[in-house]
Structure formats: C-alpha cells, structure tokens
Amino acid sequence: xxxxxxxxxxxxxxxxxxxxxxxxxxxxxxxxxxxxxxxxxxxxxxxxxxxxxxxxxxxxxxxxxxxxxxxxxxxxxxxxxxxxxxxxxxxxxxxxxxxxxxxxxxxxxxxx
Amino acid sequence: xxxxxxxxxxxxxxxxxxxxxxxxxxxxxxxxxxxxxxxxxxxxxxxxxxxxxxxxxxxxxxxxxxxxxxxxxxxxxxxxxxxxxxxxxxxxxxxxxxxxxxxxxxxxxxxx
Numbered sequence: 001x002x003x004x005x006x007x008x009x010x011x012x013x014x015x016x017x018x019x020x021x022x023x024x025x026x027x028x029x030x031x032x033x034x035x036x037x038x039x040x041x042x043x044x045x046x047x048x049x050x051x052x053x054x055x056x057x058x059x060x061x062x063x064x065x066x067x068x069x070x071x072x073x074x075x076x077x078x079x080x081x082x083x084x085x086x087x088x089x090x091x092x093x094x095x096x097x098x099x100x101x102x103x104x105x106x107x108x109x110x111x112x
Numbered sequence: 113x114x115x116x117x118x119x120x121x122x123x124x125x126x127x128x129x130x131x132x133x134x135x136x137x138x139x140x141x142x143x144x145x146x147x148x149x150x151x152x153x154x155x156x157x158x159x160x161x162x163x164x165x166x167x168x169x170x171x172x173x174x175x176x177x178x179x180x181x182x183x184x185x186x187x188x189x190x191x192x193x194x195x196x197x198x199x200x201x202x203x204x205x206x207x208x209x210x211x212x213x214x215x216x217x218x219x220x221x222x223x224x
Contacts, residue, residue, distance in 0.1 A: 033211075033212065035214075040216075040217070041216055041217065042116075042201050042203075042214035042215050042216045042217045043156070043201070043212075043214045044214075045211055045212070045213065048211060056211065091155070091156070093156075093212070100144075100146055100158045100161055101146075101158075101205070101212050102158070103148075103155045103156040103157070104155055105154065105155040106155055
C-alpha cells in the first residue's frame with residue numbers, strides 16, 4: 001500500500017465549471033476526511049465518512065459541494081459552478097479507529 | 113467547539129538553535145494530540161503524537177508532552193537543522209476520533 005493518493009494533483013478551471021477530485025485512502029482505513037487548505041492556513045475540515053456513510057459536514061461545505069464514498073473505498077469531491085474563492089488545496093486523509101490521520105499530497109485547484 | 117491555537121510565525125532560527133513552538137487547545141473530553149509537518153511542495157506528515165495526559169511524543173529529535181492541566185502540547189527540539197525548515201501544525205482529534213482540528217500552522221526557517 002502506497003498510502004493515500006489523490007487525483008489530479010493540479011486542476012485549473014474556468015469560473016462556473018464543475019470539477020471532481022478523487023481520493024483513494026489506505027485500504028484498511030474505514031474513515032476518510034476531506035479538508036481544504038488555503039495559503040498560510042491550516043487544513044479546514046469539510047466532511048468525513050465512516051465506510052460509505054457521510055457522518056459530518058462542515059458549514060464550509062456549501063450546496064455547490066458534494067462528496068461521495070459509494071463503496072466505502074475511494075471518495076470523490078465535486079464542486080459545481082466553481083468560484084474564484086474555491087481556489088485552494090483540497091486534502092484527503094484516512095484513518096483507522098483512533099489513530100493518526102494519513103494525508104494524501106492534495107489537489108491544488110485554481111479557478112480563473 | 114474544539115480548537116487549536118499556535119504561536120504565530122514565521123520563526124527564524126540559526127542552525128543548532130533551540131526550538132519551541134507553543135500550542136494550546138480547547139476540547140471537551142480527552143482528545144489525542146498531534147504535530148504534523150509540511151515540507152515545501154509536500155503533503156502533511158505526522159511528526160509525533162500523544163494520546164493521553166502526561167504522554168510524551170517524540171520523533172526525529174522533536175518532543176512534545178501532553179499537559180492536561182495547561183491544555184498545551186508545545187513542540188521542542190534541542191538543535192534544529194536547515195532540513196527542519198517547514199510548516200508545523202498542531203492538531204487534535206476528539207475522543208471518538210471523528211474529527212481532526214488543526215491549528216493555523218507555524219512556519220520555521222532555519223538558516224545555516
């Protein structure tokens with residue numbers, strides 16, 4: 001297992017377009033998290049899955065954002081009608097019960 | 113809600129100097145505490161952790177002790193190297209491991 005992987009690493013999109021990011025967690029981890037990180041800030045929690053169930057969503061996650069983890073394995077994060085304020089690094093992390101979170105390299109989104 | 117506060121950076125030190133980065137937290141229950149490090153262009157990596165009061169986490173010459181009475185988890189290293197230049201994030205997870213909350217990060221620059 002090579003750890004948490006995210007795809008793509010970089011995405012440039014025009015304002016108003018939809019984008020989708022993928023995260024493949026460590027295979028035996030049942031918890032998966034999405035975070036957003038802007039320059040000079042720490043990661044901000046977006047949402048969290050335990051297996052396929054989405055258990056918590058931050059108020060940062062507007063109705064333009066949706067996340068899925070259909071089979072309790074990989075997850076996707078979709079942003080509809082992107083805005084310039086969505087430009088950030090989107091981080092995925094996975095963990096087993098009560099262990100540290102393992103992070104992927106992130107997807108850097110630039111909305112132009 | 114739970115929160116983490118870190119000393120503001122950037123912190124600039126000469127090689128072999130002593131490092132302290134302060135971290136305090138607010139949480140209900142008994143969180144686990146973590147220090148993560150982010151090197152330029154890379155994802156977050158766990159540096160060390162402590163899961164209960166008075167535990168000391170250590171790794172690569174870095175140490176931090178979980179102080180419940182002062183709600184602190186200060187990061188220390190006796191002699192920093194240029195290769196330690198990075199952003200350091202203090203974090204906690206609640207006692208159910210459902211969420212990880214990060215501080216804003218402290219940028220460390222070590223000069224030769």
